[in-house]
Amino acid sequence: xxxxxxxxxxxxxxxxxxxxxxxxxxxxxxxxxxxxxxxxxxxxxxxxxxxxxxxxxxxxxxxxxxxxxxxxxxxxxxxxxxxxxxxxxxxxxxxxxxxxxxxxxxxxxxxxxxxxxxxxxxxxxxxxxxxxxxxxxxxxxxxxxxxxxxxxxxxxxxxxxxxxxxxxxxxxxxxxxxxxxxxxxxxxxxxxxxxxxxxxxxxxxxxxxxxxxxxxxxxxxxxxxxxxxxxxxxxxxxxxxxxxxxxxxxxxxxxxxxxxxxxxxxxxxxxxxxxxxxxxxxxxxxxxxxxxxxxxxxxxxxxxxxxxxxxxxxxxxxxxxxxxxxxxxxxxxxxxxxxxxxxxxxxxxxxxxxxxxxxx
Amino acid sequence: xxxxxxxxxxxxxxxxxxxxxxxxxxxxxxxxxxxxxxxxxxxxxxxxxxxxxxxxxxxxxxxxxxxxxxxxxxxxxxxxxxxxxxxxxxxxxxxxxxxxxxxxxxxxxxxxxxxxxxxxxxxxxxxxxxxxxxxxxxxxxxxxxxxxxxxxxxxxxxxxxxxxxxxxxxxxxxxxxxxxxxxxxxxxxxxxxxxxxxxxxxxxxxxxxxxxxxxxxxxxxxxxxxxxxxxxxxxxxxxxxxxxxxxxxxxxxxxxxxxxxxxxxxxxxxx
Amino acid sequence: xxxxxxxxxxxxxxxxxxxxxxxxxxxxxxxxxxxxxxxxxxxxxxxxxxxxxxxxxxxxxxxxxxxxxxxxxxxxxxxxxxxxxxxxxxxxxxxxxxxxxxxxxxxxxxxxxxxxxxxxxxxxxxxxxxxxxxxxxxxxxxxxxxxxxxxxxxxxxxxxxxxxxxxxxxxxxxxxxxxxxxxxxxxxxxxxxxxxxxxxxxxxxxxxxxxxxxxxxxxxxxxxxxxxxxxxxxxxxxxxxxxxxxxxxxxxxxxxxxxxxxxxxxxxxxxxxxxxxxxxxxxxxxxxxx
Numbered sequence: 001x002x003x004x005x006x007x008x009x010x011x012x013x014x015x016x017x018x019x020x021x022x023x024x025x026x027x028x029x030x031x032x033x034x035x036x037x038x039x040x041x042x043x044x045x046x047x048x049x050x051x052x053x054x055x056x057x058x059x060x061x062x063x064x065x066x067x068x069x070x071x072x073x074x075x076x077x078x079x080x081x082x083x084x085x086x087x088x089x090x091x092x093x094x095x096x097x098x099x100x101x102x103x104x105x106x107x108x109x110x111x112x113x114x115x116x117x118x119x120x121x122x123x124x125x126x127x128x129x130x131x132x133x134x135x136x137x138x139x140x141x142x143x144x145x146x147x148x149x150x151x152x153x154x155x156x157x158x159x160x161x162x163x164x165x166x167x168x169x170x171x172x173x174x175x176x177x178x179x180x181x182x183x184x185x186x187x188x189x190x191x192x193x194x195x196x197x198x199x200x201x202x203x204x205x206x207x208x209x210x211x212x213x214x215x216x217x218x219x220x221x222x223x224x225x226x227x228x229x230x231x232x233x234x235x236x237x238x239x240x241x242x243x244x245x246x247x248x249x250x251x252x253x254x255x256x257x258x259x260x261x262x263x264x265x266x267x268x269x270x271x272x273x274x275x276x277x278x279x280x281x282x283x284x285x286x287x288x289x290x291x292x293x294x295x296x297x298x299x300x301x302x303x304x305x306x307x308x309x310x311x312x313x314x315x316x317x318x319x320x321x322x323x324x325x326x327x328x329x330x331x332x333x334x335x336x337x338x339x340x341x342x343x344x345x346x347x348x349x350x351x352x353x354x355x356x357x358x359x360x
Numbered sequence: 361x362x363x364x365x366x367x368x369x370x371x372x373x374x375x376x377x378x379x380x381x382x383x384x385x386x387x388x389x390x391x392x393x394x395x396x397x398x399x400x401x402x403x404x405x406x407x408x409x410x411x412x413x414x415x416x417x418x419x420x421x422x423x424x425x426x427x428x429x430x431x432x433x434x435x436x437x438x439x440x441x442x443x444x445x446x447x448x449x450x451x452x453x454x455x456x457x458x459x460x461x462x463x464x465x466x467x468x469x470x471x472x473x474x475x476x477x478x479x480x481x482x483x484x485x486x487x488x489x490x491x492x493x494x495x496x497x498x499x500x501x502x503x504x505x506x507x508x509x510x511x512x513x514x515x516x517x518x519x520x521x522x523x524x525x526x527x528x529x530x531x532x533x534x535x536x537x538x539x540x541x542x543x544x545x546x547x548x549x550x551x552x553x554x555x556x557x558x559x560x561x562x563x564x565x566x567x568x569x570x571x572x573x574x575x576x577x578x579x580x581x582x583x584x585x586x587x588x589x590x591x592x593x594x595x596x597x598x599x600x601x602x603x604x605x606x607x608x609x610x611x612x613x614x615x616x617x618x619x620x621x622x623x624x625x626x627x628x629x630x631x
Numbered sequence: 632x633x634x635x636x637x638x639x640x641x642x643x644x645x646x647x648x649x650x651x652x653x654x655x656x657x658x659x660x661x662x663x664x665x666x667x668x669x670x671x672x673x674x675x676x677x678x679x680x681x682x683x684x685x686x687x688x689x690x691x692x693x694x695x696x697x698x699x700x701x702x703x704x705x706x707x708x709x710x711x712x713x714x715x716x717x718x719x720x721x722x723x724x725x726x727x728x729x730x731x732x733x734x735x736x737x738x739x740x741x742x743x744x745x746x747x748x749x750x751x752x753x754x755x756x757x758x759x760x761x762x763x764x765x766x767x768x769x770x771x772x773x774x775x776x777x778x779x780x781x782x783x784x785x786x787x788x789x790x791x792x793x794x795x796x797x798x799x800x801x802x803x804x805x806x807x808x809x810x811x812x813x814x815x816x817x818x819x820x821x822x823x824x825x826x827x828x829x830x831x832x833x834x835x836x837x838x839x840x841x842x843x844x845x846x847x848x849x850x851x852x853x854x855x856x857x858x859x860x861x862x863x864x865x866x867x868x869x870x871x872x873x874x875x876x877x878x879x880x881x882x883x884x885x886x887x888x889x890x891x892x893x894x895x896x897x898x899x900x901x902x903x904x905x906x907x908x909x910x911x912x913x914x915x916x917x918x919x920x921x
Contacts, residue, residue: 455804458807
């Protein structure tokens with residue numbers, strides 16, 4: 001499903017239909033079935049705390065997938081991801097608050113905000129690359145946050161905006177289990193969108209732009225168009241995630257979208273593994289669950305009281321350390337570890353791939 | 361005969377812990393010798409040079425087998441500045457001068473500051489009088505030939521015992537190349553250093569080298585002194601572009617190097 | 632007049648911080664987003680040395696400054712050295728992670744309360760009256776003077792110093808520099824040390840003036856646009872950029888809206904990126920270094 005590596009033994013396709021199929025072998029079909037069953041069964045086994053964690057992971061996954069599309073595949077660095085999430089959340093909050101707009105208006109409205117912001121965020125990319133692009137998105141992040149803060153203070157919501165749970169056809173979405181399925185579906189849908197975008201011409205164009213713009217342009221790829229496209233798609237997905245986030249929390253406040261959140265998203269795709277959708281998912285899960293992991297580890301320590309007041313500082317420190325460890329020792333991320341394991345078993349008893357036909 | 365200065369023994373280089381680029385090559389350079397390393401693109405010449413000069417680490421590659429010895433010291437997988445200070449200095453293929461530094465600053469930047477630095481500088485300006493006129497010019501504004509001169513000159517400021525030049529003739533007019541090779545021989549004779557040339561143009565390399573190696577697919581397939589290689593049929597045909605001995609003219613009979621080579625090999629193997 | 636003084640003080644702060652970004656970027660093409668945290672660390676180090684050398688404020692300050700050089704060099708030796716040759720994004724993120732780490736450790740060690748190193752050192756901070764009825768606090772004046780001194784010294788060092796020239800050479804073409812026997816690690820460690828030194832000077836002087844809290848790095852983040860507006864690889868650019876940003880910020884806060892304070896530098900930055908991405912004095916390099 002996520003793999004581009006060749007399989008160990010001969011699996012040959014005999015028709016275009018097979019070539020296009022997402023699920024190709026029986027092993028894949030079986031493992032997918034198991035995964036789906038587990039995902040459906042989880043809310044009936046797990047308690048509310050675990051469900052909440054799962055929901056957070058799904059929300060983060062949408063954001064991470066869209067950032068992976070932008071950075072991991074199209075090579076456009078963004079440090080303003082939190083600004084986009086904030087934009088979606090605030091669109092939802094403002095609409096729900098000011099005109100009591102229902103769910104089916106705020107969601108497309110958020111997507112629309114995302115598209116608009118994607119165009120704005122994307123414009124610098126036509127001129128800037130690499131570091132400078134990252135800086136421009138950072139600047140835009142601060143501007144979006146400033147606008148949100150202005151709205152909060154001017155309208156007197158300085159502590160944040162409260163949002164009623166969304167209702168669809170008389171059914172109010174408050175139950176944790178229902179939320180779980182909604183967010184699972186949303187995350188799965190984003191994954192499918194990403195997979196399909198990437199294996200179509202747009203995905204190939206993005207990769208070409210990533211590899212070398214001049215060459216891509218010479219090959220007849222509309223570089224400017226595809227750059228804007230990836231910004232638009234990525235930021236509208238992110239905005240939708242922001243909208244869902246606002247509803248899920250029932251509360252929007254500008255403090256939640258600081259620079260640290262942007263960094264966390266970038267950390268997700270780095271820790272997960274650049275240029276891999278599976279990596280985005282793994283990274284999202286890892287970064288979201290990490291603080292809880294640290295907390296439970298701390299609870300095991302004997303003199304917990306000493307750190308109780310500074311739990312966020314411990315979290316900060318640990319997060320910094322883990323990020324550094326990944327960047328220094330495993331630049332390919334969790335996916336890199338996974339691939340190496342795979343390679344090890346595929347190539348065993350040999351150590352290296354041969355010179356000819358080597359995969360770089 | 362003079363002593364062996366650099367020797368590479370059965371070295372193997374692996375990129376990214378996965379791809380083998382150079383498979384057990386051995387070569388040696390003697391004091392005061394000019395040695396050429398020939399081969400087409402992708403033969404592994406550059407990797408060999410990088411292995412000697414210590415630049416593999418940047419590409420996540422390393423020498424996994426064998427030894428590289430310079431003047432009795434093992435230098436494989438050592439950092440580049442250390443190797444440079446031992447006296448192995450490389451003139452790289454591209455970006456060979458500091459673009460924003462003037463010619464004089466380019467010559468002043470190298471680290472092993474010899475006590476007789478002034479004398480060395482004068483000597484270098486003798487080899488390349490053109491550079492003396494350009495002292496205040498910024499490196500980025502030099503022409504290709506001047507740049508190559510400056511690169512060699514600044515390499516000489518490191519007081520090398522072995523000078524390695526990656527693609528001496530690349531992008532330069534034949535006249536300029538001829539001039540450069542003449543000066544190289546002069547440098548060798550006056551400073552008594554050894555020179556290792558990596559070249560695609562076999563004609564240039566064989567015109568000044570004492571000994572040459574031919575690489576292909578990460579291995580050395582042929583070696584010998586100038587006379588032997590110059591008269592070797594394969595080299596004549598594929599690297600020098602001369603007629604293949606059957607009286608055919610080189611312009612009409614220029615076949616793809618790989619195809620013919622493959623054919624000849626299989627003929628050799630299958631009788 | 633007071634407005635003018637405010638601009639000069641703020642510009643000095645930004646310039647002193649900006650030269651740290653410039654030093655590291657110029658030599659190793661890495662954007663150090665932990666600069667603010669390293670600067671804050673310098674300010675907190677004064678607290679540590681103040682209790683160590685109680686009664687000798689100058690010794691304590693000197694020790695803190697020296698320590699900050701060591702810290703900077705150590706950051707390179709133990710962390711950034713491993714990132715040479717990696718993607719630019721990875722290197723930037725490593726500095727971000729380092730910043731997060733330092734912030735956490737500082738809170739764990741010194742708590743999140745506001746602290747006053749000037750009190751710990753028993754140093755006063757009198758307000759000086761200048762011509763035209765302008766006021767400036769003592770430590771702000773020292774900061775302005777330090778800034779001028781630091782820039783003067785750096786200019787001389789890079790232009791005429793042997794290691795300064797090597798730093799320029801290494802910044803331009805690291806591979807070639809290594810070939811010519813320049814130990815890149817020494818050059819980079821030197822750059823990190825110097826950069827942290829200037830950052831720490833800024834942090835310490837600001838802390839002496841108005842205390843230090845965990846939010847100090849924000850100032851450094853606002854100084855970053857100054858470095859970029861001037862041109863990330865140009866020292867002179869850092870000065871000019873700082874002046875531009877500080878002027879815009881002070882005037883807009885005064886005449887328009889205090890809330891703008893946090894966005895003004897970034898608005899100026901965006902404008903600059905659209906018009907002239909490589910900055911006022913920067914060299915127009917190839918922008919695609921990903």
